[in-house]
Structures are given as structure tokens and as C-alpha cells.
Amino acid sequence: MADLYSPIASLPSYWIIVLLLATSLFTSAVYAQNLARITVSGQVRNTAGKPVEFATMVLLRTDSSMAKGAVTDTAGHYVFENVASGTYRVAATMVGYQRVISAPFTVKDDQLAVLVPNLLAREDSRTLGEVNVTAKKPFIEQLPDKTVLNVENSVIASGGTALEVLERAPGVLVDSQNERITLKGRERTLVMIDGKPTYLSAQEVVNLLRNTPSNSIETIELISNPSAKYDAAGNAGIINIRLKRGSRAGGTNGSATIGGGYGRVPKATAGLTVNHRAGGLSLFGNYNYDYRENFGSIDATRRFGSGDTLTSVRNLGYRPSTDRNHTFKAGADYAFGKRTSVGVMLNGAINDNNAQIDSKNLVYDANGQLQQTVTMLNASTRAMQRLSANANIKHSFDTLGRELTVDMDVSQVSIQPQDNMRTSYVDALGEEVRPELIQRNLPPSTVTIRAAKADYVHPLGKSAKLEAGAKISYVTSDNDVRFETLTETGYVPDPQRTNHFLYDETITAAYLNGSRDWGKWSVQGGLRAEHTRSLGNSVTLNKIVDRNYLNLFPSAFVTYNASPNHQWRTSFSRRIDRPNYQDLNPFIYVMDPYTYREGNPFLRAQYTNAFQVGYTYKGETSISLSYNHTTDVITGVNDPQGQTLRATTVNLAALDNVNLAISLPIQLTRWWTIRPSANVFWNAYDAEYAGQRLDYRQLSANLTMNQSFVLPYGFTAELAGFYNSPMVYGQMQYKSQGQLSVGVQKSLWNKAATVRINVSDLMHTMRGAGSANLPNTRLDFVSRWESRVARLTFTYNFGNRNLKTTRQRRSGVEDEQGRIGGN
Template structure:
């Protein structure tokens, strides 16, 4: 891997000088350059102003550019001659320079241009620019959550469930277009959380703080190779307008229990320094009901179990982020960011299991009560530096990240065993367990981009990550009044992982065709060390190098018709906890267990897309995943026990057709429809399961007046098969209305999720000796009232930043 690293470094150094070599070998090309800066009449930089180069003799336009955040601009490759520089920006009169003489191979510094505030009154002018809720781009689908009625008061998880092609199962596994293995990023940063922990974070994130959700089904080599079904990137609100500005939102809701959330975003920019921060609080009391029916056949004798579990959980969470960006120079910005969350969950569950014999006669009853406590804490720090070398976009960005997670789960179980007549069958069983977890993640990454003119671009980069986890599970049983360690359910698990990665990405655009090709390499070194109560160790080490090519081709057949074709290879590594063999108990007959022998899965994906009129899109895709990781139920017939573990099946084949149909039915009514048909097939020795399925959603927006908006969303998923599980259909309707006032700075929103209370989950397994079905109903119908208020100057959006620690965080578990 060292030789690969050295080659990438050498490649970056060589390409950094590419423009200089090109200039020497092409002396006849225009070589002049002008640069300068803009300020307003208040003395502050005029950022993001349009700068136009005009010929002095006739004022014809030659080239144009934008000033950066410091008000600095530059225009290159100018032929010798005399020019004028014109600067314009909304709210200010235009500014024009004196004539400027440009010579070959020379750089001319234009005197500072001052933009004076326009004397014209803009009070009578109203500009309305509303982004569609669903926006289809070349490489991704964007759900513009900001200002949506349905986002008000909902958590990030609840909003994500409404995104096109996204489904979330009873165990909080996220699927995109029917496939699991989604990588979730927040502001371009990998979350490094497992499905359970990610669910905890998303449920504790206030939807009012989200700007948009990006769905990227086939990412390029620039992204981490994790995620066989693609990437979901959640962009949070942030702005960088001059002065002080911000927003505040508060929500109160009620379903079967109370809901409350609030968020505050603040930003201050003065000259070279930009300070920003946000804080959100989320409280959610949420019931859940689960029914499990199973039949166990032991030596021809059937035993029937009907388990009914009710859970009432209360989650409180605090999320925060503070940071600063400082412009060291006109081309160099240094950023620092601190973030974290503190989340707690208190839950009381009661399980009642009725046991019946072959003739249907009741033979026994078992009850299990569980008092659970969970705490999830995270602190993360990021230092980033971005250097821009020219106006064409040549730049180098670097990130150093550190994240620390400390989580704790504890459970207290009381098991009672009764005969059919109600008499005690055997002595009450008391169990308790605790699972403290510590995770440390460190990453470094560097990304370099070098455009060659307007039609070619070379990108290269590297990333190094190191992860260390420590899980210390202890389970005790109460025997004769003393707590005694349960050797079979107690262990300490340590896991370390180092990934070294590098990539090269090249893109070229012709008149009607664009091509992007990339190659990423990731070397993985991991070690799992599991020790039982006696110190006996089971160690699993792995070292492997993987290559991940990607190719994207887009061609415009005409003004209204375009085609796209792409291919990529990706990987999904097991979550840290899935590799630990410890047992998590549900009741006396049901538990969940990790698998230290779980292998990573690899996916090859192909996608063909057609776009009509730059609006309607049809995508056909196929992917094959080898060693696919899925949840597998297993059963020990003689012990009457069923447990869930993750294991590798030989392969998964996925065929997918997605249709995006936005319509403007009237000036006041817009509709966006997204329909996905797919087939998922799973094969392994003794297993050959597959089924055609359909997903769809329709989002309707009604503009009732200039200040009143109504939205409604309908989602449907047909029955489908995933691994051994056959999952029933799901559907639901959400609706909301909003009213803006105080010159549109304030908004009051009322919404109801799952209006008809139809969202529920049904699944069953009929495979080998397994015969059971599960019904789960969560609290889904909730009414919410949200008040939001924006203050200060919010006309310019901030620099967004993507750190290097995002992929590893997505594999950390964080609760229910």
C-alpha cells in the first residue's frame, strides 16, 4: 500500500504543475490575467458578485467570473488588449473600472472597485423562488426538506421514511429502492453508526434543522466505497451571510403520547471570520407493540408460541455543533468544527408468551418484564483547510477528524413461569446485563482537483482511518440471593480496523457527451479479539486490498432527450457490533447474537437512465452482490429457542426500474410521482428466494395563497422478499398546512403523519424448520404544531464542508 500512496502523492505534485507546462507548450494561446477585489460602500467584501470583462472599444462581453467570499476575483487566459471590468450584485449600483491594458504573459491588478447601495427602493418588489420538494439531478435525487410542511416537527428518521425509494424496516434497517446496505452521511460526513445507533441519532434530530436529503444510487470513486445500494446525504441548514443571522423553531405534538422539539441556528460573519453554531432538543415518548407467533416441531411434536410484547420508551436528546471558518488569505480558508450529541432512552417492556400443545391446549404461560436504560454520547472534532489556486477551480482540501463515542446499555429482566392453571411452574428468573461501549475514530483525508480548461478535470485523493472499539458485556443471574456472572452471556470484545484508501477520478466533456472514470483502492486491516469470562480468547484477523472502479457516461441525443450509463463496484463491511458474538436477550425463548465470522459483501452495479425534456426520468439498473449480509433466523428445536444473527448468503441479484414523473397540473398545484419496480433474488445452499415488488410515492403541493401552502404525501410498498423474510405491504398518507407571516420571516405549520393510522409491518418466515410470523405496530399517527422564525441577513449560503470520518461512523450502533 505504501507504493500506492507514494504514487498518488507524486501524481498530485505532477498534476499541480500541469497548467504551467501547458502554458509553456502553447505560447500562442491567450496568456494575460487580471485580478482585483470588490468592496461595498460599508467597507465589507462584496462576495459572490458578477464580474464581467468588456472590450473597451465596444463594451462587448469577453468573459465573466464571480468574486469569492473575500470579494476577490481573477480572470485568466486573456488576449492582449484594452478592457473594462464591470461588477454587479443585487441591491447595489454597478461599478465599472477605468480602461485596463493587458499584455501577454502579464498579470494586471485592477484597483479596488466599490459597489454603492442602490438608491432605488426594492420594498415593492417581491421575488418568489421556491425549489420543488423533489428535484432530479444527473447523479442524484434531491428532496428539498427546508420549508416543507411535512418536515415541521418530524424527526430526521420520519422525514427519511417519506423520501422516494426509501423504506425502513422494523429493526431500523434503511433500504433504497428495495436494497439494504445504504451509507448515510450528514453534511457529507459519514456517521459511522450501525442501523440501531443511526436510528437513535435520526430520531433525535429535529427536521426543522434539515435543508435537503440527497439520494445517490451509484456514487463515483471519490466517495468511500461503502454502501452497496448507494449513499443518502442529509444536508443541515447553515448560512454565511454578513452580520448576524439565524433561525428558531419549536414543535409540540401528540399521538398516543407527547412530543416536543426545538432548534436554534446562529451565524455571525465579519470580514474574514465566520462563526456558526446550532443546538436542538428532542423529546419523544413512543409506544410499540409486537406480536410473534411461531411453531416449533421437535421430533414430530408441535409446540405453539404466541408472544405479545408492549414497549413504552421515552427518548431525550441534545445535539450541538459549533465552528468557525477563517480566511487566512484570498485563497486559503481554515475551518474548525466541534459537534456531538447526548441521547438517553428509558424503556419499560412487558412480554406475555402463551405456550400451547399439539391439540391447541394451553400448556404454560411465561411473562418477561424488562426495565432498560440506554445512554449514547458522542464528541467529534474536525480541522479542515481549503486552498484555491486559481479561478478555474484548482484546489486542495484536507481534513483531520477525531470522534469519540461512549455508550451504555443496561437491562433488568424478570421472568415468571406458570402452568396452564396459573400455578407457578418454576422459580422466578432474574437477569441483568450491562454493555458499556467505547469507540475512538481518527481519520485524515486530502482531495485535490485540477481542471484543465472548462472541459477536463482531474481529481485525486487519499484517506487513512483508524477505529478502535471496546465492548464489555456482563450478564448476571440472581441465585440464592447473590448475583452470579453468566459465563455464556459475558464477554469482552475489542475490535481495531485500519483502512488506507486512494483514488483518481478523470472527467471530460464534449459538446453533447460527458465521461467520468475513476478508480479507488482500499486496503483493510482488522482484528477482532473476543474473550470470555475466563479470559479465553477468540481472535479474527483480516487483511485485504480491494479495487473499486467507476465509469459514468452521459450523452444528449437532442435538446429534449439524454441518456446516461454508469457502473461502479462497492463494499459493505460488517458493523462493529455484528462481529461480536455476545447475546442480546428479548425473552426466555428469543434472543439475538453476533457473528465473528461475518465477511464483507461486494456489489457490482450497472445503471442506464433516460431523461426527457430535462424533467422526466427513467432508470434501469442491475446489481449483483456476493457474500450478501442478511439477518438469518435460526432455531434450536429441542430448547424451543429462536434467535437472529447476521450471516453471508452466496449472492443477491437486483433488477430495478425507477420512474420519476413531476407534473405542474395548475399554477397552484404541483405533483411529483416516483415509482420503483424491482426484483430481489437471494441464493445460497438450500435457499432460492425472490419476488417482484413495487414502491411508489406521490407528493402534492397546493399553493392556496401567497402565504398559505398545503402538502400531502402518499406512500405505498407492495409485499416483498428479503433474505428469508417475506414482508407484507405498507401504505400511509401524510398531510400538512403552513401559513407565513411577519414578512415571511415567521411560519406556523400544522401537520398530521399517517392520517389514517395504516402504517404497520407484517413479516413471516417459512424455511426449513422455521415457521413464524411477526406483526409490529408503532405509534405512527401524530399531530404536530410548529412555529419557526428566521432573523438577520440570510441571503447568502455558507461554505459546506465534508469531513473525512463519515464512513466509519456509519458502522457504530446507537440505540433503538
């Protein structure tokens, strides 16, 4: 059916496409022009006249923003290539030296090279007793347009998972019980890995992050208000997880990591990263294996009716599980001269989960007398494979910054779960009241994504530029749910719970984005157009939902640089969230004998208008106030069906969100730094569902505190904690939660190796708890999991440890994969 309208639906196997594209990119690049360019170069020396090796160099614009980065070689030399005309300064930083900045200089169009006078780096002997101060990026780094979590620099993050790292991120709430992630109090955050949306359901995104080892992550970016060059998806913004990648300086380097942990059950992790560069060729790859045993428990009570008709069902659930996870990445970049570079990249993950779910339901009458016990044992297995491939070419046309980038991507996610359920029914005396029920559920799903995009940058003089681009993505989702009951003649399909669902979606988009600087003012505005054609087909129910719509998404940003230390900014953007593919699937998934989840094929997209004003001091202290109005809010709800609870997803009328965010780094001493942050938000629902008025209004807060210490004898330490106050989500009202974690790190063998020890949730305070007042039903729950874990991790670095990382590139599917069900 998708072949009738998709312009790329008839493409051959995506592996053939990648090979053909890679061949054509390399062939075309051979013939690319290799013109002259403006270079800025210089040398850094210390007070003794010796060159400073491997110093971090930054080319700064007049507004102190970074234009380019570089690293000095063994002779202290550095080079910035392809520099546009304008006025700049050069800054150098290096451990053991004070930061040094050059005098301003001008780059003109008629120049081929600019030589900066030598920079003199003075030694920085910051010591306190035997405490040696070392420089590294903080775990939480506040930039004007985003917040960056430098995961590889965090002692506490070592040996954990991506989900555990996000729990400590400012403004992020991870709800493990309901498997959702919010950013600054807002739902439907687009989660990406290496700039690629995962295209998973909200539940599968959480599972993916739960099974992604933190040792494989370089940074996590929190982008609350993206520009028009990004896809319009993501009501609350974007969470982009950047996995570790290679280097682009000469030579070979790498690292090996091994670690283990224990809470109530064991965990283990191991990983290897290797990078190599020779001439214009850069190769990189990494592999990580993660083994972890887990457990989770829930105590939930549902009360139906009132008075003499009151019935209570208490659910006691326990879920021990074992996960085995493999993640990998491999790629190559090649530079044809100084203007053209091409690259290919492959990354993926293989996850296997085995769980034994024990769900005991105790049924009580109005007098509190036990009437019946219904127990369901579920031997559950779940396998997921995710594979993505990217081919990329970037070409600079001249020395003014005019460049073109083209990406071609294919990605596939395959999920193979199976539930084997055995349900027994006994009365208060333990006597069987009905025969045992044996069922199984096989809901395999496959999501395939094909995408292509092109981005063009065209400078307009020294202080303005235009950016334009286009993108097309074609996504197919195949979910074939088979629910069967064992009878005397074998397993028989249950027609009420068996459903084959196909979903095809094509999105074509184009954008134009312009920016200009006027003295202390910077203005950026853009418009993005996206056309969506989707077709949902329930083969079993013979139900088809066909949608075709075009939307415009404007964005505007204004920045005022009052001085090098003070910056003001304001922004507006309009965004969309399309329903996740699994949310559209009308199949029924049994959670326990009294609870099931059902999809909604008639879900509509939700739209958000986002406004924000902010202030930044010295590039670190940040304060922002935002207002977001969302219509047709996609929200999970619980709908009582007698004594059974039906969970589904619907469109509610509207949600207003106001958020105040504050980040304030404090340098108490030379060896002690505190980075507190606060996100205070107000959520107000204006909706009605099932005859119930949902006008919930709640003032909530997310508070984080990260402290870092530089200790004697090469030790460093971290102490981090967070607190989430009570908050509201649709019908649910959640109680507060929080935790405190600690970690210590020791460098060995002239920093060639590192040992890290950390303990998460030191006080064992983490839990999920909440309640909901539904029509004729009251729900209360408390859930716990293995949040307190002690971990030991050892990392050894080999080869040249002073290499720069490879160029970061955004691929063509990075804004799609987050909807195999974003949050």
C-alpha cells in the same frame, strides 16, 4: 494489539490532536499566497431601473450545469470568484420576478475580471384570485447524480424525526421492526451525517435517526452510484443527512423554533440557530432539544414441529418509552484573502431513552390448549453520546481551478445501555411452575474514529481535469457485555452471555479520478485502492480473527447532453461493505425468553458490481435502470434452536437486484404541483443456509407522491403519501405498507415567522407485517407504533434573512461512521 500495525494508533488524545491541527492550519494559512484570480461580476435591475436585492445567481456552463452560485447585495451586484476559463451564462432568479439568463460569454486565462452586461428582471405577477405564487425548492429535488430531500422546506417534515422523513423518500424503505434501511431494494446503505459515517450498528443507526429531530436537518442526499473520490463502502449507495449550518454573508441572523405534537402520547421540540459573519470570519451554531414519548407493539407467532408435536408460542409485546435528545453544532470558517480558507467544526448528540418492555409469551400445544405463560418485564435504559470534531483547510493555487483540501477528524460514540429483566413462569391456571428469574444485561460500547484525508484537483485545459486523493482512518471499538443472574448471594455473571470484544481497523486508501468533455459528451473514470487491516479479539472467549486485504474499485461515468433539455447517462462502479462492528461481536443479546441475537466474528465483506443507465428531461424528469450483483451477501437470518429462535448475521452466496426508477414532476396549475416517483425492483437470492434453499425471487415497488399547493392569504400546503409493496429480504417475506400525511403552513409578519401544522399517517395504516418459513419453524408477525401524530410548529427568523450558507465540506470520517453499523 492495534499499536503493532496502525500508523496512527500511537496518537495522543484526540482533543489535543484537534487543537494542534487547528493551530497549524491557521498558522500555515497566514503564509499562503494571495494571488490574483478571475472574477465574473454584474448587476441585476428591474424594469423600473431599481436594483434587485438578494436574487439567487447561478454561473452556468455550456451544458447548463452549475459552476458556481452567488447572491446579489443591496445594490443588485453579484460576484463569482475563482472562475476557470471557459464559456458561461449567468442566470438570476428571485421571488416575484421571471427567471432571466444572460447571453453566452467567454472567460480567458489572461483576464483578471469579466463584467457581464446588466440583467433586466421582469416582474412575475403569477396570481390566481388571491393566490400568490412563491418560489421555493420542492421537497424532492431530482439531480443528475443524486436525489435531494429539502427537509427545511417541507411542511409535513416539521416537528418529526430524520427516520420519519426517510420513510417518505423515494426508493427508501424503513423497517422499524427489524431496524434496517434499504435504498432501491438493496441492503447495506451507508448512512452519514454531515458527510461523516456514524459507525453504528444497523440498529443503532435507526435509533440515532429516530432521535434526530427533523428541525435540525437542512437536506438529505440519496446517492445511488458514487464516484471513486468517495469511500467504496455502501452496497446500495449513500444516504447523507446534512444538518443546518451557518451563513457567509455579512451580518447576523438566526431562527428559533418551538413545537409540540400528540398521537397517543405527547412530544415537544425546541431549537435555536445563530450565524454571524464579519469580514473573512464566519461563525455558526445551533442547538435542538427533542422530547418524545413513544410506544410500540408486536404480535408474533412461532410454530415449531408438526402434527402431534406442534407447539406454538405467541409473543405479545408492548413497549412504551421516553426519549430526550440534544443535538448541537458549532463552527468557524476564516478566509485568508481570496485563495485560502480554514475551518473548525464540532457537532454531536446526547440521547437518553427509558423504556418499559412487557413481553408475554403464550405457549400452546398441538390442540391449541394453553400450557404455559412466560412473561418478561424489562426496565431498559439507554444513553448514547456522539461527538465529532473537524479541522479543514482549502487552498486555491491559481485561477485555473487547481486546489488542495485537507481534513483531519476525530469522532467518538459511546453507548451505555442496561436491561433489567424479570421473568415469570405460570401454567394455564396461573400457578407458578418455576421460580422467578431476575437478570440484567450491561453491554456498554465505545467506538473511536481518527481520520485524515487530502483531495487535490488539477485542471487540464478548459475541458478536462484530474482529481487525486488519499485517506487513512483508524477505528477502535470496545464492547464489554456483562450478563448477570440474581442468586441468593447476589448477581453472578453468565459465562455463556458475557463477553469482552475488541475490534481495531485501519483502512488506507488512494484514488485517481479523471474527467473530460468532448462537445456534447462528458466522460469520467476513476480507480480507488483500499487496504484493510482488521483485528477482532473476543477477550472472554480467547478468539482472534485477523484479516488483511487489498481491493481495487473502478468506476466509470458517461454523459451525453443531446440538448439543454435532454441528458443521457450510464455508469459502473464496484463497491464493498465491511461487516458492522456489532455484527462481528459474538455476544448474545436476549430479546425475549424465546428469542436472542448473536454476533458472528467470521463475517466477510460483501462486494457489489453496479451498472446504471438513465435519462433526464429538463433536469427534473428522471428515468433510470440499474443492475446490481452482490456476492457474499451480509444478511440477517433466523436459526431455530428447539423452541428458541436465534437471530444472527451470515454471508449468503449471491443477490441480483434490478431497479427501474422514475421521477416525474407535474405542474398542474400555477398553484398545484405533483411530484410522483416509482422504484420498481426485482430481488433474487441464490443461496443456501442451514440446509434450506434460499432462492426467493420477488418483484416489489416503492411508490411516493408529494403534492404542494399555494393557497390564498399566505398559506401553503402539502399532501404526501407512499406505498411499499410486498418484498423479500433473506428468509423474511414482508407485506405491503403505506401512509398518507398532510400539512399546512402560514407565513406571518412579512415572512419573519412561520406556523406549521401537520398530521402524519392520517389514515392510520402504517404497520409492519411479514412471515418466514424456516426449517421446522413458521414465523408470522405484525407490529405497530405511534405513526399517526398531529404536530404544531412555530419558527421565528431574526436578523438578516438573506444570507448565503457556509461552504459544505466533506470530512475525513464521513465514510467511516456509517459502519458503527451501516445498513
